[in-house]
Amino acid sequence: MASSHRAIFFTILLLLAVAAAATASSAGGSPLSPYYYSKICPNALPAIRRVVEAAVSRERRMGASLLRLHFHDCFVQGCDGSILLDATPTIDSEKTALPNNNSARGFEVIDMIKSEVDKACGGKPVVSCADILAVAARDSVVALGGPSWEVQLGRRDSTSASRTTANNDIPTPFMDLPALKSSFQKQGLNERDLVALSGGHTIGFSQCQFFRNRIFNETAATIDAEFARERRASCFAGSGDANLGSLDGSPARFDGSYFKNLVEKKGLLHSDQALFAGGSTDSVVKGYGSNNGRSFWFDFASSMVKMGNIKPLTGNRGQIRVNCRKVNA
Incomplete structure (x- = not known):
């Protein structure tokens, strides 16, 4: 019963946060x-x-x-x-x-x-x-x-x-933290939005061509050696551009493991690891990686609403396409 109450309480808090x-x-x-x-x-x-x-x-x-x-x-x-x-x-x-x-x-x-x-x-x-x-x-x-x-x-x-x-x-997957912050700021998104939305990489995969340089050329200062060796097994030095690597250890489950990986220097993309590399976003990453990702869930939902508000066409601007691939005749 106590566990059920906690779940309900968390759901209510989430709804309140997103409504706000x-x-x-x-x-x-x-x-x-x-x-x-x-x-x-x-x-x-x-x-x-x-x-x-x-x-x-x-x-x-x-x-x-x-x-x-x-x-x-x-x-x-x-x-x-x-x-x-x-x-x-x-x-x-x-x-x-x-x-x-x-x-x-x-x-x-x-x-x-x-x-x-x-x-x-x-x-x-x-x-x-x-x-x-x-x-x-x-x-x-x-x-x-x-x-x-x-x-x-x-x-x-x-x-x-x-x-x-x-x-x-x-x-891009190759950006460092200043470039990422600038890219998000251009869209009206702040540093916390950057980290929260990057957490979308808790699901899915990336092609080898986007992380090859990281697993072959980055040093122990930024990448876990064993993690790099494991990824090289499917992403080769001169081939396999389209081969896939999971962005975190549970690519089909939306959770906080992406941030735990960053703390352990196991971010797949250079732009992932840039969020935890001694910069201003380190504390946010640590926070999201704790408490089973609950604070990440709150902020991800809020940042998705905020991102969805970037320069929408409304009123008489734009159209409702008949075919999403084509402009109406």
């Missing part, structure tokens, strides 16, 4: 609302959840991929679904930008969600692709055992994309 974050975010001028579809399509969010849960059940890695799509979308032009647009003579697709090319995935799941949501809304394109990305990210985290939060809704979709901006503004 959402209120603060809305107070900053955002017209988004978690109730945007309550009247115009009350079946929208359950439809998204069903498709996400089925996709993650088929392939656990898909949860991390859908979370990453939302992140990479919001860092380019704001959370406007621009990452979903295919290349055309007038669309410079972000899918071929360096951070996304042969790496970003899950587009077919977004297509399935769009189809099911439109059916749930009477066959009409009511829900934006940008909102689908935001809700799918939340539902993916929940499907992998992580926290939930109220997603702010009402975004519209962009009619443009920018491969150049994607190349310049999406953080």
Whole structure:
């Protein structure tokens, strides 16, 4: 009974914290609302959840991929679904930008969600692709055992994309702490947001090409020797670029082990370990790695709401795409 009470208490605290974050975010001028579809399509969010849960059940890695799509979308032009647009003579697709090319995935799941949501809304394109990305990210985290939060809704979709901006503004796996802080500050996100959102790497994998230099060339000052040797078994010196390495020891479970790994110098990417390398974020990392990741859950949910508020298109700006891959005719 005591354990049950503690669980309920923690859930209430989480809901209160996220509600406060959402209120603060809305107070900053955002017209988004978690109730945007309550009247115009009350079946929208359950439809998204069903498709996400089925996709993650088929392939656990898909949860991390859908979370990453939302992140990479919001860092380019704001959370406007621009990452979903295919290349055309007038669309410079972000899918071929360096951070996304042969790496970003899950587009077919977004297509399935769009189809099911439109059916749930009477066959009409009511829900934006940008909102689908935001809700799918939340539902993916929940499907992998992580926290939930109220997603702010009402975004519209962009009619443009920018491969150049994607190349310049999406953080890279090779960044050090000052570069990471600058990248996040450009989006209105602070140092704590940086660490919390980086904790999304508690799920999923990375390609060998993004961590090869770390496991072969970094010294004992920044990487655990045994950890480096283990990763070399599947990431070779001159080949295997697409081979995968798990971002933490439990890539299909949303927990706090990512931060414990950083304290032990077992961050897979250089940008991961940069969060715990004698800099200003060390104390936050230590805090998130303790108490079973509870403080991380609070802050991750809050930072996801905050990130989802980056420059949304609302009102008469943008459109509701019929096909998430194409601008409406």
